[in-house]
Amino acid sequence: MTDEKRIERLSAMLKRRGIVLPAFEIYGGVSGLIDYGPVGASIRRRVIQNWVEHWTINGDIVEIDSPTITPEPVLVASGHVGEFNDLMTQCGKCSAAFRADQLAENNHPNPEILEANEIDEILISNEIECPNCGDKNWTPSKPMNLMFGTKIGAMRASRQAYMRPETAQGMFMLYPSLYRHFRQKLPFGAIQTGKGYRNEISPRQGMIRLREFNMAELEYFIDPENPPVIDLSMKKEIVSFIPDPHGEDYKEVKISFSEAIDQGVMKDHTVAYFLSRTLDFLINVGINPSKIRFRQHEGTEMAHYAEDCWDCEIFGEHGWIECVGIANRTCHDLLSHEKHSNSNSLRAWREFDEPKTDTKEVLAPNTSILGPMFRGKAGLVLESLKQLDELPDNFPFELQIKDGTKVEITEEMVERKTIHTSIAGEWFTPHVIEPAFGIDRIIWHILDHAYEETEKEGEKYNLLRLSESIAPVDLIVLPLFEKEGMGETARKLNLQINQIKGVISSIDSSKSIGRRYARADEIGIPWAVTVDHISLEDETVTVRRRDDQKQVRTEIQLLLNLIRLGNVSSLF
RNA sequence: GCGCCUGUAGUGAAGGGGUUAUCACCUGAGGUUUCCAACCUCAUGUCCCGGGUUCAAAUCCCGGCGGGCGCACCA
Numbered sequence: 215m216t217d218e219k220r221i222e223r224l225s226a227m228l229k230r231r232g233i234v235l236p237a238f239e240i241y242g243g244v245s246g247l248i249d250y251g252p253v254g255a256s257i258r259r260r261v262i263q264n265w266v267e268h269w270t271i272n273g274d275i276v277e278i279d280s281p282t283i284t285p286e287p288v289l290v291a292s293g294h295v296g297e298f299n300d301l302m303t304q305c306g307k308c309s310a311a312f313r314a315d316q317l318a319e320n321n322h323p324n325p326e327i328l329e330a331n332e333i334d335e336i337l338i339s340n341e342i343e344c345p346n347c348g349d350k351n352w353t354p355s356k357p358m359n360l361m362f363g364t365k366i367g368a369m370r371a372s373r374q375a376y377m378r379p380e381t382a383q384g385m386f387m388l389y390p391s392l393y394r395h396f397r398q399k400l401p402f403g404a405i406q407t408g409k410g411y412r413n414e415i416s417p418r419q420g421m422i423r424l425r426e427f428n429m430a431e432l433e434y435f436i437d438p439e440n441p442p443v444i445d446l447s448m449k450k451e452i453v454s455f456i457p458d459p460h461g462e463d464y465k466e467v468k469i470s471f472s473e474a475i476d477q478g479v480m481k482d483h484t485v486a487y488f489l490s491r492t493l494d495f496l497i498n499v500g501i502n503p504s505k506i507r508f509r510q511h512e513g514t515e516m517a518h519y520a521e522d523c524w525d526c527e528i529f530g531e532h533g534w535i536e537c538v539g540i541a542n543r544t545c546h547d548l549l550s551h552e553k554h555s556n557s558n559s560l561r562a563w564r565e566f567d568e569p570k571t572d573t574k575e576v577l578a579p580n581t582s583i584l585g586p587m588f589r590g591k592a593g594l595v596l597e598s599l600k601q602l603d604e605l606p607d608n609f610p611f612e613l614q615i616k617d618g619t620k621v622e623i624t625e626e627m628v629e630r631k632t633i634h635t636s637i638a639g640e641w642f643t644p645h646v647i648e649p650a651f652g653i654d655r656i657i658w659h660i661l662d663h664a665y666e667e668t669e670k671e672g673e674k675y676n677l678l679r680l681s682e683s684i685a686p687v688d689l690i691v692l693p694l695f696e697k698e699g700m701g702e703t704a705r706k707l708n709l710q711i712n713q714i715k716g717v718i719s720s721i722d723s724s725k726s727i728g729r730r731y732a733r734a735d736e737i738g739i740p741w742a743v744t745v746d747h748i749s750l751e752d753e754t755v756t757v758r759r760r761d762d763q764k765q766v767r768t769e770i771q772l773l774l775n776l777i778r779l780g781n782v783s784s785l786f
Numbered sequence: 787g788c789g790c791c792u793g794u795a796g797u798g799a800a801g802g803g804g805u806u807a808u809c810a811c812c813u814g815a816g817g818u819u820u821c822c823a824a825c826c827u828c829a830u831g832u833c834c835c836g837g838g839u840u841c842a843a844a845u846c847c848c849g850g851c852g853g854g855c856g857c858a859c860c861a
Contacts, residue, residue, distance in 0.1 A: 222854095223798090230797050230812080242834060242851045294861070360860080379861075415787065415859050423860070673823070694821060724814085728822035735822095747820065756821075763822070 221531040224665050225420065227676060231737050233257065233661065234421060246417030246425035248654070253737050256686040256718070258428065261499055261657055262407050264683055265430050268495045275403035275432065276395065280384025282409055283364060286374040291554035292383055292547060294361060294376075303337065303355040314355035318342065362411045377411035382648060385433040386547045390559040392435070400562050400644055401442050403434035407653070419532050421654045428653035435644040436484060437564060438544075444487040446471045453493060454507035455479055466507070482522055488540050488649045492526055496538075496656070500681035502663040505529035528655070530662040537655040545643040552643070565639035572635045575605055577628040584627050595621055599628065660684065664738060678738030679761060687718040688777070689741035690734045696723045704745040707755070707770065714778055735760050741782050743773065757785055 228234045232251030236243045250258050269275045289295045303314045314333045321340045336342075337352045361379050365372040378384070385392070385404045396402040407430040417423045436442060449471035456466050457479050467479060471490045480486040489508055497503050511523040526538035548560045577599050585592050594615040602613075609625040664679045682688070689711065693704035701723055711719035720739075722730045727744065734742050742758040748767070749755050757773060758765045766785050776782050 226797055232796095236852075239834095239852085243853090245852065292861095412860080418854090418860095420853095670822080675823080692821090695819080726819080726822080726824070728824080730823090731821080732823045744821065758821085765821080 248421055253686045260684040264499055269405050278388050278404050278406050282378050283375050284378045288383055289376055291550045294379055303352045360412045362413050379412055380410050381406040381408050381429050381431045401436040405432045421658045430651040430653050432649045434647045438645040441484050444483050449490050456509040458510040458512055484647050492538050499684050500660050528659040530659045538651050540649045543648050544645045548643050561641045562644045563639055564642055570637040574633050576631055576633050578631045580627055677735040680738035682740050685738050685740050687720045687739055689719050690739045691721045692730050692744045693723050694746040700745050
């Protein structure tokens with residue numbers, strides 16, 4: 215933050231080069247909505263692709279995809295409808311905004327259940343003062359829900375719905391399918407990338423707080439009694455942690471993951487594992503490791519569902535920004551959906567180490583005799599027989615039944631049997647660890663950390679040092695001149711490269727070669743391949759490295775092979 | 787949502803009640819050029835939107851929309 219103008223120059227470049235732009239600009243734009251242009255969209259796709267591959271590589275996590283339109287009951291169960299329908303009021307004098315129920319806290323046993331007019335009445339009759347300025351003049355309170363509402367279906371048959379505020383609910387909805395997919399064995403996880411929607415009161419800070427944004431979330435389901443055993447002793451790199459201070463001042467500690475666990479900075483090994491995997495991902499896509507820290511939420515800051523929550527914060531032009539939240543949501547969501555939906559398939563089976571066996575002697579009823587004999591009371595008699603703890607030694611005997619009366623049971627009515635029972639396990643609700651990534655915020659920081667302003671021969675020179683895996687294109691082919699067949703050769707080479715799966719190449723033949731290198735550097739293309747006069751004679755080209763502008767000449771066939779292997783850098 | 791500041795080509799800026807709105811870079815066409823934003827010629831393109839004041843508004847006023855900062859909000 216030493217140079218206040220840097221952010222303006224960076225934003226101007228992002229717009230000029232078609233990376234990130236304000237959306238709907240010819241209609242005046244809409245705050246909180248952005249476009250990724252032709253260059254930015256490619257970067258975004260590759261960041262998401264990297265993210266998907268990062269989590270699915272072990273095979274215990276699969277990708278799913280769910281609707282963004284979500285029926286209301288789902289979000290009632292998840293808590294989003296209730297949590298977000300808070301009544302807000304503003305001070306008439308200083309315009310400070312508060313949750314109305316919190317202002318009325320001392321004047322009503324349960325202000326959360328009140329309607330707007332009831333709570334307004336309490337604020338007036340009790341002369342509640344504004345905590346900010348002391349005034350007692352409140353605007354009528356209004357429900358403030360940060361979700362975008364919509365309707366499914368037309369007219370009276372329509373159902374209330376919302377645009378999803380997070381992708382996570384999709385994974386919970388698919389839990390039964392996931393459980394079958396993974397052969398009913400925990401732990402397993404599911405990821406989803408896509409749009410989320412929050413109708414922010416005041417979106418700010420460019421692409422940091424958006425109303426429609428790219429999320430990438432992972433729900434990892436575990437058995438809380440048998441959490442996965444994860445060895446983090448190899449994790450020796452030094453990381454910055456800020457544990458929950460419990461009232462004391464925040465204190466940053468710089469230690470490794472293995473030390474953090476040994477020292478009790480992090481109690482939950484599974485959460486620690488996802489923190490460390492998150493760190494790996496961020497470094498892979500080009501975030502500067504020295505600008506990453508993990509901060510534990512305070513108790514008061516915790517989301518309504520979370521038990522333990524860490525933020526991964528990244529430092530950039532906007533200061534420290536939360537880019538990933540890693541929460542132990544415990545069984546909150548699955549349990550709540552089970553209650554609201556009456557579904558019985560949101561659980562997992564836990565087999566005991568040893569089946570619990572039991573041998574029991576019972577009196578098995580002979581219903582063809584019992585039935586006609588007791589008629590209306592037969593059901594009660596059967597129930598009492600079943601619950602009999604000690605079997606009588608002799609017949610007939612008296613049996614107390616539920617309505618208080620006693621009946622006589624004779625030998626013909628029952629049969630003495632030995633029952634062997636074996637209980638192999640039990641049903642339980644899995645716990646879930648959720649790393650939730652704000653993709654747009656991460657992309658902003660990738661761009662921020664990669665953007666470098668330098669000088670070249672006295673002139674300003676900007677480049678984007680993007681990691682190879684997320685560059686908008688892998689390489690650019692440049693004919694030195696558009697004549698003598700150089701342009702033709704370059705187009706042919708570009709086509710050959712683009713035919714390699716997963717590789718994107720582009721071509722640029724306008725203006726001087728120096729200018730084209732500069733343009734390529736500014737959008738972060740790692741390699742530039744130049745076709746010159748020598749190329750026409752011996753099938754060689756020069757390859758230029760963005761980061762130091764070094765060039766080597768190589769045979770086209772060798773280059774194509776190296777591109778296939780993703781190892782162009784071995785030329786240098 | 788409130789307060790202060792703000793909005794001129796793709797980008798960055800100058801100007802400002804009165805002929806055809808200025809500059810640099812960028813972009814396109816042509817020329818030139820044997821590897822790092824060279825040069826020459828030509829071309830495209832701008833006063834955020836709406837209302838008001840005025841003979842005349844890009845300029846002044848009001849409102850909206852967008853941006854920045856502060857306050858508040860941010861599962």
